Amino acid sequence: MKPLRTSPRPEARRTGNAFIIASMLLSLCIISLIKARYCAVPFGKLQESTELELAMEALRMVTAKRGDPASKGEKEEIAAMDLKKPLCVETSRRSDVCEAEGDVRVKGSWQTIFVHPSLASQEWKMKPYARKHDRPALAHIKEWTIKPFPDQEPAPTCTENYTIPAVVFSIGGYTGNLFHDFTDVLVPLFITSHHFHGDVQFVIADAKSWWLSKFSLILKQLSKYEIIDADNDQDVVRCFPRVIIGLNFHKELGVDPAKAPNGYSIMDFKEMLRKAYGLERPTAEPSGDQWDVRRKPRLLIISRKSSRVFLNERGMSDMAMSLGFDVRIADPDVATDLGKFARLVNSADVMIGVHGAGLTNIVFLPAGAVLIQVVPMGNLEWLARDTFENPSPDMQLRYLDYRIQADESTLSDQYPKDHPVFTDPQSIHKKGWNELSRTYLENQDVKPHLGRLRITLLEALNTLSHSRKMTQ
The missing domain is CATH 1.10.287 (Helix Hairpins)
Known part of the structure; x- marks a missing residue:
């Protein structure tokens, strides 16, 4: 200069x-x-x-x-x-976002975005996935380059011209796990694109056809246009008036209205999901102090088959029915139609499940419903809090938890009572996430005491009745 x-x-x-x-x-x-x-x-x-x-x-x-x-x-x-201010900024502890407005040319098959020299004087590199410090996740994400037009040769010739902005992001990383599908991609994508009211083009890197199919109804709510698979875009150069690379992240399964365009919240996200899947119930609707026998409160038990299994699932169901619940048991991992499962969740007034990705289905619960998270033993309260407890109030859900004790866990069959797994869980935590997960998540099943669980379900019923009183 x-x-x-x-x-x-x-x-x-x-x-x-x-x-x-x-x-x-x-x-x-x-x-x-x-x-x-x-x-x-x-x-x-x-x-x-x-x-x-x-x-x-x-x-x-x-x-x-x-x-x-x-x-x-x-x-x-x-x-x-x-x-020439920086094109790329750290928008949160989890996300970097680059944005250029003017003459912007995208060559997806090269993972390269060319911008006019007036917009930048240096190259920028980034991986467009909202988990920036997570090396295992980023190992599966291709790096993109944002660079000025070449000095000594012509700028790439536009083969496709657009009048709408584009959002470039990756669906690599941990996608395929429902929690990460929503917290790493779908909620950040909503934050980044919803204010365009569908007039935005998605350019997706590390695309997976099954993932695009599974969430197609959500993607269609956010963009009116066919998705561009960046990796298979051959030699096409797409020219946009504005390009956003990467997705804004606020918090786990959450939207901060103070940071979101137009003050959007997670309730706006849930409303978008209701439209996408035709969900009928915006709110849970009890009848007076006691539930009408013609409309029993529905309890949905999230079933698991590989780890953190309810070993007394049938006993739990029978006990809940004795309290007046209409009980449904379902495993989201075997559900082939996300829309159908979303409608089942939306019909529930109380949902209970062991900590895991299946509880991400709270995004489909009606406002006023109750989530009961069963927390496995192992000092995992922080994990339960960050993933599902904290997001619940913003979704207008009532939150309860049920904490597993040693005699309700299969860990009691695997380790002696004086083992650090019981006496010093933090020593396991200090060995890193892989050891923590192996010990307390992958190798633990649970058998809640029906007497203790009954108290929690009665509290859920009282919560529903109280919600009804507050709205009368």
């Missing part, structure tokens, strides 16, 4: 000010070049943008103080600096 040009006036003070500012800007340029060349992190951080903005503001303040408008050369320098 050229030093700031100053007018050749004789006043020493004015010349001194200009020299100081020019020196400041030159120093910042040198620092920025060193960062761009040697920094191990390929993303533009908000800090870099802030430093640039502070320098710009300092220049404007000194110029204003001396009583002179900026010269033509100064204005050109300011304009050039404003145009």
Whole structure:
């Protein structure tokens, strides 16, 4: 960047000010070049943008103080600096998002996005998946490059032109697990694209045909256009007026209205799901202090077959029916039609299941329903809290938990009572996620005491009745 040009006036003070500012800007340029060349992190951080903005503001303040408008050369320098702010920023601890507006050309098969040199003076690299520090997840995500048009050769020729923006993202990572489908992709995609009201083109990397088919009704709610499979786009160059690369993440299964475009919340996301799957019940509707015998409260038991299995599932069902519940038992892992399963969940007033991806179906529960999360033993309260307890209030759901004790867990059959698995769970945690998961999630089944569980189900019934009173 050229030093700031100053007018050749004789006043020493004015010349001194200009020299100081020019020196400041030159120093910042040198620092920025060193960062761009040697920094191990390929993303533009908000800090870099802030430093640039502070320098710009300092220049404007000194110029204003001396009583002179900026010269033509100064204005050109300011304009050039404003145009070349970082394209990529860290929008949360989980996500980086790059955005370019102007002449933007996407060559999906190269995982490359070309932008006009006025928009950027350096290359940026990123993986468009909202789990940026998770190396195992990112190992399955292709890296994308955002770069200025080539200097010594023509810019890639547009073969397809668009008047709508594009959103580029990956469905690699942990997709295929329902929790990650929603928290890593679908909720962030809603945050990033819903305000376009369908007038947005999705360009999907690491595409899986079965995944696109499974969630096709949700994707159609967010975009009116056929999805572009970036990896199989051959030599097509698609030109857009605006491109967003990566998805905004706020929190697990959540939307922060203060950060979301148009103040959207997770309830807007749930409303979108209701439209996608034709879900009939926006709210759970009990009848007075006691449930009408013609409309018993429905309890849905989320069944599991491989790990964290309810070993007394039938006894749980019989006990719940004795309390007046209409009981359904279903395993989401064997459900072949997501829409059909969503409608079953939407018919429930209370849903109970052991901690796991199946509880992600809370997104289909009607407002006012109750979630009961059965927490396996192993000091996993933090995991239960972060994944399903914290998101529940924003979804207008009542949350209860049932914590498994040693004599309700098959771990009692595998380890002696004085084993660290029971006496010092944190020693297992310190060995890392793989060991924690193997011990407490993959190799543990549960058998809740029906007497204790009965108290929890009665509390759920009382919660439903109280909700009815509050709305009368």
